[in-house]
Amino acid sequence: MITTLSKDNVSITREQDVVPFRNRVKEQAVRIGMGLVNQTKLITAASELVRNMIRYAGQGEVRIEVVSKGREAGIRLIFSDNGPGIPDINLAMQDGYSTGKSLGLGLPGTRRLVNEFDIKSTVGQGTTVTILKWKNG
């Protein structure tokens, strides 16, 4: 069972919010003693998702959670927006698929960088992406 030890909400409205947001994630990762490589993977994943949020939904909110399962600690990030939603998630999760004339790396790459990845989206309502990185994961 995963227990949430602390939570913190950050609202994202513009690209200048990206770097401070990344720093908040880093703070928590450092706090639980996550190693540099895992930290870098987590923050890079977070950066991709927050960029998608700004780009496709305009704005949104991220919840930063410190979680634990037994002796293992981790960071869970929940990105939620009220943007246009994603019509075909399987397609969006494919390497190279982009409606933004980009590389289409963000979602599939993010999934590779974290331990748990979940995406829910409803057209016209918005998108929620949840990722979890264990300290030693």
Added chain:
Amino acid sequence: MGPFLLVTIQIDLYDRLALNLETDLVNMVHKTGARGVLIDISAVSIVDSFMGRILGNIASMTRVLDAETVVVGMQPAVAITLIELGLSLTGVHTALDVERGMALLQSKLDPDEELANDNDNDVE
């Protein structure tokens, strides 16, 4: 041989700044006739797909202006993450540090000189 430009990125850039860097650098290469660009990213802790794309763009734009770009000093954690993310940085040369980056640029521009450099390489 034209001069080399050395750019050190000191902070994690947000998007607009990174785009500015791209334009500024390309303009500088054009203005100075530089044949090589060294981008030192040793102080950069995160390279996501956006930043990676900027580096790739700089490399291909400077190549059109007859200059080579070498990215130096990428932190190991950043390199590992980029590979897992799936970003290949195609067309971007990389080197461990500024010195080696400089040597790489020199060898690209003048293969003969590189041989001479190799012979009197008394560093470390």
